[in-house]
């Protein structure tokens with residue numbers, strides 16, 4: 001699957017490193033490779049690749065991750081991707 005990106009610096013994704021317990025779940029569920037474990041803690045290695053799907057925050061046991069799903073542009077990215085393949089979309093973006 002292609003790696004989708006939107007405008008830099010617009011994602012609502014935030015990581016509270018002090019709350020992270022290093023379980024690694026976020027690195028497992030993220031489809032974009034945004035997070036990585038380094039020295040036992042999660043770090044954002046490619047924040048602008050976040051498509052605000054919300055999977056990391058949903059699975060984080062300590063509340064270290066927050067994101068507002070869809071506000072940034074997951075919908076825009078998906079719509080663009082579908083339009084590029086000649087698929088009809090709702091035209092909301």
Ligand code: SF4
Pocket residue numbers: 013029030031032033034035049050051052053054055056057067
């Ligand atoms: S919101 Fe989705 S794309 Fe963004 S960091 Fe979390 S799992 Fe990855």
Ligand code: SF4
Pocket residue numbers: 019020021022023024025026027041042056059060061062063064065
């Ligand atoms: S899921 Fe939460 S607690 Fe686990 S490594 Fe990621 S940020 Fe840290």
